[in-house]
Amino acid sequence: MLSIAALESGYGASRVLFGLSLEATAAQVISLIGRNGMGKTTTVMTVMGMVKPQGGTIRFDGRDITGLAPNAIARRGIGLVPEGRRVFASLSVEENLVATARGGARPGGWTLRRVFELFPRLEERRRQLARTLSGGEQQMLAIGRALMINPRLLILDEATEGLAPLIRAEIWTCLRELKAAGQTILVIDKNLVEMAGIVDRHHIVEKGSVVWAGTPAELAAEPAIAQRYLGI
Structure with a gap:
């Protein structure tokens, strides 16, 4: 479903990606892991068209x-939960979700009702402005917003970063449910223990x-690899 080959990218004259390659097949969950500043978010930004590739x-x-432009990539079926959530602060919860809605009329498509079933807390706060939500609720909203485009590929960039333990657990439960439903996912996170339960293939x-x-x-069988590249 996703194939990245020899990707070169960066910001102006500053190169960040040097021939990065990976693949994900349908219904597979893959990860990008590594220390900060190694190019994980730049990979996501380049895939989504927010950073122009320089090769590959x-x-x-x-x-x-x-x-391609970000809107064209989203229309092809790639949904992003960006680092830092970036919800539309001045819109209500419901307005955030409706703003990105695409393809929910087809059987099994994501709709407001399905998102509210996945995250009941969002239904309770559907009329609230996004800026009044807690950090965890904003993260749920960011995930719901990405699902509303009915993505064939869902990308999550540090979706559990900085959240309270109970909220993190709720997010991981959500991701396990999505995997069980056959959603293809690319996840960036630092929690190897939780990722071990859903990820099919890691990429350092x-x-x-x-x-x-x-x-x-x-x-897990190669602790020297984790120590060398992840500092674990």
Whole structure:
């Protein structure tokens, strides 16, 4: 479903990605892991068209999407839960969700009702402005907003960062439910224990390229790899 080959990207004259490659098949959950500043978020920003690639290709569902505009990429079925949530602060919870709605009329599509079933707290606060929500509630809203485009690929960039333990647990439960339903997911996170329960394949990023890839079990069996690239 997603194929990234020899991706080069960065900001102006500053190169961040150096030939990064990875693949994800349908209904698979993959990760990007690594220390801060290694290029994980730049990879996501480049896939989503918010940073222009300087080389390489990005293919989604068999089509080349390299360098397309963010709105065109979203229409093709990639939903993003960005680092820092970035909800529309001056809109209500319901307005945030409706603003990105796409394709919910088809059988099994994501609708307001389905998002509220996944996150009942959002239904309780559906008329509240997003800026009045707690950090955890804003994260739920960011996930719900991404689901409302009915993505074939869902990308989550540090979705549990800075959240209270109970809220983090709720987010991981949500991701397990999405995986069970066959949602393809690319996740960036630091919690290897929780990711081990949902991730099919890890990709360790070091200085802008994938230096190791394998299953959670394979990573657990190679503690020297985790120590070298993750500091664990």
